[in-house]
Amino acid sequence: MDEPKMISPKPPRKNVLKTISGVVFLALGIILLISFVSYIFHGHNDQSQLADFWSREVVAENVLGKLGAYLGELFIYHGVGITAVFLPIFFILLGIKILFKFKQIKPFKLLYNCLFFLIWTPIFLGFVSKIGILHGVMGFEINDYMNTFIGKIGMGILLGMSLILYMVINWRITPEKLASSVQRKSKGLDEDDENLEPEIKTEKQTEASISEIPKPKKITPDPIEELSLDNLNPKTELIITDFPEEKKTISPSNELIIENISTKDEDDLELTVEKIKQEDTVEKISANLVEKHGEYDPTLDLPGFKFPPLDLLRKYDSGENVTINQQELERNKNRIIETLANYGIGISQIKATIGPTVTLYEIVPEAGVRISKIKNLEDDIALSLSALGIRIIAPIPGKGTIGIEVPNSHPTMVSMRSVIASQKFQTAKMELPIAFGKTISNETFVADLAKMPHLLMAGATGQGKSVGLNAIITSLLYKKHPSELKFVMVDPKKVELTLYSKIERHYLAKLPDSDDAIITDNKKVINTLNSLCIEMDDRYELLKNAYVRNLKEYNEKFKQRKLNPENGHRYLPYIVLIVDEFADLIMTAGKEVEMPIARLAQLARAVGIHLIIATQRPSVNVITGTIKANFPARVAFRVTSKIDSRTILDSSGADQLIGKGDMLFTTGNELVRLQCAFVDTPEVDEITEYIGSQKGYPDAFLLPEYVGEDGGSAMDIDLNDRDSLFDDAARIVVMSQQGSASLLQRKLKLGYNRAGRLIDQLEAAGIVGPFEGSKARQVLIMDDMSLEQLLNNLNQN
């Protein structure tokens, strides 16, 4: 079919006629409207002039002169009163409709409504008033006539009833209509559709081709707009010929021609369904799972677990609040001013901030004083104040003042209870919040271990290291559920961390073959560190497969059930490695320890493994360059020499601390002086007892097995005591030519340990090669035949 023929442009003459009629209606409407409105105001005066209508001397006040006055008189006074304005309104709307193809204007509906009100309104106005201009002669006469027959009340009833009837007819308020009104409304139907229906049927019945359609005009844009397939008889077969898109659009000059519509819905429906199925991706499945089971909650492993209550921590009556000793303040202030004055340094301002252990005197020197001069006077000021542990901060970063920290003669104890109870700690939105203690301005200091990401702690013996470690562990125990956090504790001193063995089944991680979770044997430390490296590599593999960059995102995804546990995915708890007395380790194990520590420090941050390393001797052969470079966060308790202070902090200051938990903390930028919170051994004992007495996991969190170079070799394995899955594992390994434990884990749905044991047995049987670090082992059997032969031999033995 020739497409251009489908769209039949209207003859131009017809268009011109249409335009003319539109203009005429519009003009007529405007003339009548102006005449009527003007008549309402001037009609009274103009009435007398109309007698001499043709006389040129006679002038009417109506805006449209005598014609306007006449029209007003005719339609309003002798006609229907002010209701006559409906007439020009009708003409104007009709004109607009014809000229501008206004879809909203429906001429028949408009005419019908206008006619009703042109009759009803004057009668009603005649009924309620006696003002001639309101109801006109018609309104008055009809009222008068009817009154004689049915009386005033009857007239009222008649008017009311006719209005109700109008509404009923207009809005189709019939019982059936009422019942289906909601449905009909939603389909957007109205009465015009009914006019349309027979026309469509006509088209259908003729089944004429486009070119043969005699009256394409019949289907105008208006009804088509309202055409809904629901409205069509289901049996009606209509086919819309496939017009090019732009020709299908309805424009004033083009008509849409419907040839036939075929409702081949079934095919379309199938296609749609398939599309939905395609979208049934991980997102959808996980959403369904979350809807069904809720988000994965790791804490449900131990649903009844209760965090230790605050009461387990001691209250120290002596010094919860910082006491201000006015005399001491005055004395120190005067001595500072005097000492500086002796060296010709004037002070323009001095301010004191009282902390738990030290008071910070902030001074603003007079103009022209060199800062280095004050810095050099450190010892002199200390001498004149006869106090140890004076530290001069010149200048205080970001403040433009010089700080002199002077120890208080009666320091205040910062209890663990006070920092744990603080609002700052309780509301901390951190992954691994640590309440270290209080700052110089007596504020609780909370830092996030996850952000540090590893911490190096140093301090001479007896200065508060162990208390500091306990404070860190306590903070984490008060905030993290056992399912979210695991500690690997290394304690060469054998006594410091033993208290925590009570929480082994809750918070501790250990090697599968070890009895104690707290590692005291240096040999085992090496294995544990290497095992942590394997755990780190495994975690990176999991993160890679889950397309996430860090542990937080991974766990988030796992909670939303977007990661399938059958593919080896699991909720990953944070792992905090704590090494008390690192110097001892380095002395005995040296490089063997340094390498995995450095590797973990460099890489483990993203996979949620964090290191806290404490040492008494912060000498350069203990804290080597590699270690230092990877531990940006440092805590220094009092050390004995400036050199040690420089080793740990890269600046002096730690040598001027006063001990007993007085510490400096840095994350690479500025130093913060803190008083470490004090938590005593009995308190730790109570906390671990409280946790330990609750239901825990069956065992400690098991780290991946690590077989050291000289550890259990493949030769130690007894091949007569093979795993029941040995044959299957061998076939998988040979088939995929890949000797990795994680492959067996996935394929055979095993835990890491069993998969690791299987790999060792495969190595002993000569199926895979030896361990090659993080690389998969080499597979020594190339084909199934050789493998089956080997398995047969093994089974016969």
Ligand SMILES: Nc1ncnc2c1ncn2[C@@H]1O[C@H](COP(=O)(O)OP(=O)(O)OP(=O)(O)O)[C@@H](O)[C@H]1O
């Ligand atoms: N934050 C603190 N507040 C008050 N006193 C403290 C604080 N920290 C430590 N002390 C005091 O210092 C003593 C020694 O502390 P701690 O055992 O922590 O030292 P250390 O550095 O671990 O010593 P070592 O290395 O010999 O084990 C504690 O018994 C306690 O009396």
